[in-house]
Structures are given as C-alpha cells and as structure tokens.
Amino acid sequence: MPTSAGPASRRNCASEGPRLAPHPGRRAIRHGRQLAHLPQAAETSHVDLQVVPFSAGAAASQVLPFTLLTFEASPTVLYSDDPEGGRLYDRAASVAAALQSYERLRAHAMAPDESVALIQRLHKEYTHE
Structure with a gap:
C-alpha cells in the first residue's frame, strides 16, 4: 500500500x-x-x-501516447499503447527513447x-x- x-x-x-x-x-x-x-x-x-x-509542426505531433512512471526507489518504466493493447517496458533503451521524445514534446509545447x-x-x- x-x-x-x-x-x-x-x-x-x-x-x-x-x-x-x-x-x-x-x-x-x-x-x-x-x-x-x-x-x-x-x-x-x-x-x-x-x-x-499546431505551429510546432508534424515532427512534434507524430509521437504516439505514452506514460513514463517514475518511482523513488525503482527504475522508471514506460507504458505505451500499441495495436495489441497496453504494455509496460522496463528496458533502459526503451525508457531513454521515451524520455527523449517527452523532452522534445516539452520543448515544442x-x-x-x-x-x-x-x-x-x-x-x-x-x-x-
């Protein structure tokens, strides 16, 4: 709990x-x-x-929805929807790519x-x- x-x-x-x-x-x-x-x-x-x-252009809008879950005592994980349903990803490379996409979105926002x-x-x- x-x-x-x-x-x-x-x-x-x-x-x-x-x-x-x-x-x-x-x-x-x-x-x-x-x-x-x-x-x-x-x-x-x-x-x-x-x-x-809209003025941010197509590159900023081509990211599929995702959620990054960060915890104090555990590594960050990625939740993303795909055609098969939602999935959790804990591979460092997947999480890093999502973090990079998120920072790019924030820069254009x-x-x-x-x-x-x-x-x-x-x-x-x-x-x-």
Missing part, C-alpha cells in the same frame, strides 16, 4: 489536435466537460499541463500558463459561454 504524503505528480503534454478539437454528437457534452476540467486540474500543485500547438489560457479559450468557443 502506498504511503506517500500527497498525490502523484503529473506532467502532461497534449497535442492541440484531436484531444482539444470539437467532437460531434453525444461526445460533445463529455468533451466540453473535459475541456472545463483540464484548467481546474492544472491549478493544483502536482499537475503540469502543456499543449503542443507552450508554457503551462499559455496552455491553460488556450484550453479556456477553446472551451469558451466550444460551449459558446
């Missing part, structure tokens, strides 16, 4: 593309709630949110405060509020 003093830290880089674009039909309501939730989550001390804008402002603006446009 974990005994940490607080919640786990999260650093998120999301493409301005499909995750932030409007969705039709029933998905629209859920999408609007998600857009409203992101800035709220980013206000907490343990969440960093950055958007990789907007600053956290700019990212939150963009998401809030998109939410207003999307919900007409």
Whole structure:
C-alpha cells in the first residue's frame, strides 16, 4: 500500500489536435466537460499541463501516447499503447527513447500558463459561454 504524503505528480503534454478539437454528437457534452476540467486540474500543485500547438509542426505531433512512471526507489518504466493493447517496458533503451521524445514534446509545447489560457479559450468557443 502506498504511503506517500500527497498525490502523484503529473506532467502532461497534449497535442492541440484531436484531444482539444470539437467532437460531434453525444461526445460533445463529455468533451466540453473535459475541456472545463483540464484548467481546474492544472491549478493544483502536482499537475503540469502543456499543449503542443499546431505551429510546432508534424515532427512534434507524430509521437504516439505514452506514460513514463517514475518511482523513488525503482527504475522508471514506460507504458505505451500499441495495436495489441497496453504494455509496460522496463528496458533502459526503451525508457531513454521515451524520455527523449517527452523532452522534445516539452520543448515544442507552450508554457503551462499559455496552455491553460488556450484550453479556456477553446472551451469558451466550444460551449459558446
């Protein structure tokens, strides 16, 4: 059982593309709630949110989703989805490549405060509020 003093830290880089674009039909309501939730989550001390804008070009947006799990007393591992489902990778070379991709994404991403402002603006446009 974990005994940490607080919640786990999260650093998120999301493409301005499909995750932030409007969705039709029933998905629209859920999408609007998600857009409203992101800035709220980013206000907490343990969440960093950055958007990789369209202007970053294709190279920054060609990375498949992945999660790096870092631990105090264990090596970092990589979780990634593939056509067969999700997998954990603990090979140092796989983790290093993902870390390099993550740093490249962060270098192309907007600053956290700019990212939150963009998401809030998109939410207003999307919900007409």
